[in-house]
Amino acid sequence: MDDLSKVVGASLSVSKSTATAGFVVLLIAVIAFIFKRLVLHPLSSHPGPLIGRLTSLYNTYHALKKDQARNLHQLHEKYGPIVRYGPNHVSIRSAEGVKMLYTNSRYTRKADNYLAFPRNPEKASLFSSINKQVHARKRRILRQGFSDSALKTAGVTIKKHVATLCQCLEFLDNDTQEGYVLSGREPSNSERWSRPKNFSEWINRFTFDVSSDLSFSKSFDMMRYAGNRHIIKILHETLWADNVTGSSLTLLHTLRLKWLLFSDHVRSTVTFDSFIEKAADERVSKLSDSKKDFMFWLTGAVDPVTGDTFTMEELVEEAILLITAGSDTSSTAISSTIYYLLHSPDKLARLQAEVRSMFSSVDQIEFGTELQACTYLRACINEGLRLSPPAGSVLHRQVEPGGVHVGDTFYPEGVNIGVPVFSIHHDKEYFPDPFLFQPERWIVGETLADGTIITPDFLKHSSAAFMAFSAGTRGCIGKPLAYLQISILFATLMFKYDMRLCQQSWVNGTCSGSGPDPSKEYELVDMFIKWDVYDSKRNNVAGHVESVYDAATGKWTTPTFVESPFLSIHGLAPGLHYGQQVFEGLQARRDPAGEISIFRPDANAARMRRSATFVSMPEVPEDIFLEAIHLAVRKNAEYVCPHDVKGSLYIRPFQFGSSAQIGLDPPEEFLFCVFVQPHIAFHGHGAIKALVLDDFDRAATRGSGAVKVGGNYAPVMRWTSEARKEGYSVLLHLDSQTQTEIDEFSTSGFIGIRRIGGETSLVIADSKAAIESITADSAARVAESLGWRVEKRTIRFDELSNFTEVLSAGTAAGLVSVSCVHRKSTNETFNFDSEGPAYEELWGALKSIQNGTAMDSFGWRHSLQE
Incomplete structure (x- = not known):
């Protein structure tokens, strides 16, 4: 028995020793792994996030979050022009990087990330092929579908779908998911604005219809019928799944985990591919007709070097690529450019003037010299592509044997390297005021907002960093077609219509207010946060x-x-x-x-x-x-x-x-x-109108009006909704006892301003039934610093005529100019200066403090605590 216990004890001792030894071995392995990645690796001297330098899962995480491009831009702002964001991944933000990695393609090839994209690994498309010889062969054949003759034929097809889009925008007013407005430019229709139209949705449908028709003369017909519109969502989800898979190739692609993690997306992809394959088969069987689509140009097209032609499998892969690239990227370019133009009325007017002076009828807008001569049109398109590039992250390249020098830095064979498109497009080195929409930056002789004059050398410098269509031999072969499609559409819209933002703010698919804040950026999911139409119901922040x-x-x-x-x-x-x-x-x-x-x-x-x-x-x-x-x-x-x-x-x-x-x-x-x-602008941009609420008392004098509780706001919602239908953005509440004194606006405090000669007086409405407005208090203190006379007191309704300007003061909107106050019960209307000089001076001073562009002598800005 004693011997047995000794044996058992010995066994336990050995087991413990084995476990300890195993732990030590594992610990040594982990330390060695970290030491190799951070110290011994050829890229160890490159700055970047610690987790990214250790594992490619850092990039996968941001691919899942759909913010790779935004994250890379933040990393470059923090670390500089060179960032190591993966164990073997480097992002280089410079024109030299564009030149050495893309234009001079002998040093690099497409990286293995692209292996995640082809549906059939043996039949990669032009986009996903990483073999240079295979790519060159495909490109030589495909180029025949983008000749001038093919583009001229494509222009006719594009014009047909532009006409359909115009019909939908003019007559289909039963779509509730809408956002921008337009009207015919004829004088008789100048005030007959259509119901709001969400251009983003309509442009998605338009580009899918065009790309499918150009590919095999069979349109999805999404603009007129809803049956195929689900394909848009399928495609976007497919591209996302492919991007995530490509970000961690070994884990998700090589181990075939894509099927496990994205099974729904993969099944949707199979459905989409089957649809394209069926359409391609049908088209090839009818090539005897006179329709000159891509299938017509490419079926039987011969590689002038090898004599090869495309197999049916290759035709299907290229058709999928043409529809995917032709629809998704074009819709992004069109929607973003429209967005910026609508927020820049002066630039919109200049573009309309150019188009309307170039053409005398819509029929003249077609492929040709007149369209190419519209220099401001091309500048607007380029600027939209710069600000919101369809592919904003790194376009991955892999260093070939022999390595490559980028600037003073050498990168050995096998390094995954590339230029971050969104980030270089927003680099002050190449684009002054990079977040401003300035088409003038693409025209020699123009002057930018900061006084920069565009010279030929300056334009060359900027153009070297423009990557909307990639660069070099792997640049987008469909670039001429994309410019043609966008140019015909824009020229037609600018010629036929006056356009404006809907007169309400665009929040969660409905209009309420006076238009989105023009300071916001049109941004893309997977690349950027979409500030302009950020929907908290569908796009959550971190927590x-x-x-x-x-x-x-x-x-x-x-x-x-x-x-x-x-x-x-x-x-x-x-x-x-x-x-x-x-x-x-x-x-x-x-x-x-x-x-x-x-x-x-x-x-x-x-x-x-x-x-x-x-x-x-x-x-x-x-x-x-x-x-x-x-x-x-x-x-x-x-x-x-x-x-x-x-x-x-x-x-x-x-x-x-x-x-x-x-x-x-x-x-x-x-x-x-x-x-x-x-933040989404609460009232949008510009002055607003207010309506006195006569039919409801929001709060009694000794009630809850002076505190910020939900009960003060919910009962007013229906009255606000009714007022907005009549063009009033806010309601004005009067005291419940006499209805003769001003309480506050429904969303903000009331400020009255009187300016006579060089003297300015500011009065804040004081009411026991109104909330103490922090914004109004801030405005009052800034006004005092400007030398204005400031008082807070009871304001009688009949005093409104004494004010030259009236402001609404609230956190969400800041200071907003009120152009008029109307009271239905007495049929009284009081008009005030719209965004007058006092408003401009006061709001400019307060906003400068808030934004950190002026000294904060009040101590109001609290720096974020780490």
Whole structure:
């Protein structure tokens, strides 16, 4: 027995020793792996994120998030022109990189990432082929489908679909997912604007119809019928899955994990490919007809070098490529350019003038010298492509044997290398004011906003960094067709229509306000956050912050970050039933140096404490409030847009009773949260009109009007909706007792301004039934610094005629000029200067402080705490 116990004991000892030895071996292996990647690797001297230098999963993570291009741009802004973002991956932001990696293709080939794209690995398309000889053969054959003769024929097909698009935009007014407006340019129709149209949706349908018709004379007919519109979503999801797979080739492609992780996308891809293959088969069987589409040009086309022709499998692969590239990339270019033009009325007018002076009828708009002579049209298209390139991330290349020098740096064989398209397009080195839409930067002799004069040398310098169609022998073969399609469409739209933003803001698919904020950028998912139409229902930020108050302890918990857009609360929480909740609104912005600051959070903390007491809730201490705000912004810092874009991150702190409670006793638990989302202009751009609400009293003098609770806002929603139908963006509330004194606007505080000669007076409406506006208070203090006379007092409604300007003051919109106030019950209308000189001076000064372009002598900007 003793011997047995000795044997067992010995065995246990050996097992422990084996486990210890195994752990030591594993630890040594991990250390050796890290040491090799960070110290011994040929790219070890290149800066970049630590995780990225260790594993390619860093890039896969951002591919899954659909923000590779934005992330790369942020990395270049942090580390400089060269960034190592993967163990063997380098991003080079320079024109020299474009020249050595793309234009001089002898040093590189397409990287193995492209192996993730072909449906049939043995039959790669022109795009996904990594073999130079195979690619050269395919390109020589495909080039025959892009000859001048082929382009002229394609122009006829494009014009046909442009005409269909125009019919849809003019007559199909039953589509509820709409956003921009247009009208016929004839005088009799000048005021007969159509219902809003979402150009992004319509352009997607248009480009798919064109590309399918050009490929095999069979249109998807998405503009007129909804049956095939699901294909757009299938294609976008397929491209995303391919991009994710390509980002981690060994793990997802080589191990065939794509089928496991993206099974739905793969099945959708098979359905899409089968549809294309069937259409191609049908077209090839009818080549005897006179239709000159790509199948006509390519079936039987001979490689002049080898004598080869395309097999049927190759034809199908190229057809898939033509439809994918011809629809998705073109729709991006068209939508982004329209977006920027509509936000730049002066540039839109110049483009319309050029087109209308070049052509005397729509019939003249076709492939030819007149269209090519529209220099401002081409400049607008280039600028849209620069700001929102369809492929904004790195166009991967792999260094060939012998290596390559880029500048003073040598890269050995096998390194995955490339230029980040979005980032180089937004590099001040090549494009001054890179986030501004300035088509003039593409025309010699023009002057930019910062005074830069475009010389031939300057244009050459900028053009060397333009990568919208890639560069060199692997550049987009369909570039002439893309320019033709976009040019014909734009020339037609500019000739036929006047266009404007819908007179309401574009939020979640509906219009309300007076148009999107022109400072926002048209940005693309997978590459960029879409600031202009950011939809919090479908596009979530990183998460939110929570802190809980327990009545038993009388304390709030330390704020914690939750990676979810949802809350988990009891269904009987008094915040849901009794309206026991309060909220605030504030903003975070970047200054010119890219540093993030939050505007007056201490003032919001104080106001929220007053509101909480009013509805029987414990106050959130200022330190907890500020800690939660900073944590929420810090975790969502990537959603604070660059200073050049002039947007902001809207911050929504709120508090409510969260534990189950029946009856009017305070609950045992309260929840304090902070949510954020990229800022969307509340009233849009320009002056607004206000309507006096005569039929409803928002708040009584001794009621809840002076605190920020949801109950003050929900009852006004239906009245606001009705007013907007009549063109009024906001409502004006009068006191409930006499209806003779001004309380506030439905969304903001009331400011009246009187300017006579050199003296300016500013009056803030003071009411016990109105919220203390932090924005109005900020404006008042800035006005005092400007030497204005400032007072806060009761304002009678009949005093409106004394004011030369009226402003609405709120967090979401800032200061907004009010052009008129109308009261239906008395049929009175008071008109004021629209965005007058006082508004321009006051809002300019306040905005400069908020944006960090002026000295903050008030101490309002709180730098983001790390």
